[in-house]
Amino acid sequence: MNSTELLLTRQSNPHLCEPAPAGEDLHNILSAGMRVPDHGALTPWHFTLVQGEGLNKLSEYFVNAVQLQTDDEAKLEKTRNMPFRAPLIIIVSTKYQEHKVPKQEQLVAAGCCVHAMQMMAFSLGFGAVWRTGELSYNNSVKYALNVDRQDDIVGYLYIGTEKKVRPAKPAKPYEGCVTYLK
Template sequence: MKASELLLTRQSSPRLTTPAPTTEQLDFILNAAARVPDHGGLTPWEFIIAQDDGLTRLAEIFVSAAKKSQADEALIEKAEKMPFRAPLVITVVAKTQTHSKVPIIEQHIAAGCATMAMQQAVFSLGLGAVWRSGDFAFDRNVHQDLGLHDNDQIVGFLYIGTPTVTAPIKSLKEGRQFARFL
């Protein structure tokens, strides 16, 4: 797939199944993430990979957080199923630090760029992915159970697998409609 085609046809693949990426493909995906712009070379990200038993552990973390927030039974049941939407889930965490030249927001953006690079790498392999966030990305109980620190922030959950359906390509938004020249 040409880079130009990848950039102009990218879209989420919300229905995913096995197979997950191979070990070699996962290495390519993670290496793509590590190539994003990174002012100061801080590498302000961590990738927590859930696959197989890891999906069960992630479900337990979501259920525990839902119960601690006194969610209703429907939300607890949904939380238990969420990680199994794909055979592999990468939780992307912004691991920020105080730096005189690199503000925290720039470090969050770098982690977001890493997520986008992984999603693009997934598509270039002929696989599918969907980047989700939601309440659990901001839930301190989830953060604690994942071993995150107070200044860490989940940027999103990248669900990866093989698409079960071929979604129609969305119409292209003309970028100029969002541009303003000075």
């Protein structure tokens, strides 16, 4: 797959199973995250890899956080199962630096990490989906994951082998999103 094909055909796939990337594949995915634009070379991000027994721990963190808000068993069960949607989750959080580079630019750089890693996973033949949601903004989850209160969870990148190939999504036309300054 060349870079043009990669960029024009990548799509999320939430239907993931073993095997997860390992060895050189995982190295390349993480390395792609480190190559993103980074104004000021601050590296304002951190990656937490979750797999194996870590998926059970993440499930506990999620359930504990949601139990503080509800006792709805259906919601708790759905929450309990979230980490098991893929054999590997890379949680990307910010590590904001006091710097002239604004916090917003540091957040965008961390978001670029998720995107680059998803693209690399796709290029290596794996499926991936970037998820956020209420547990990305939950202080109990941040605390459990050792994410400082002032930092943000940018997303959960679920990665694995596609167990179901999704039909190609139609390309979105860009014409309605472009203006030309002449």
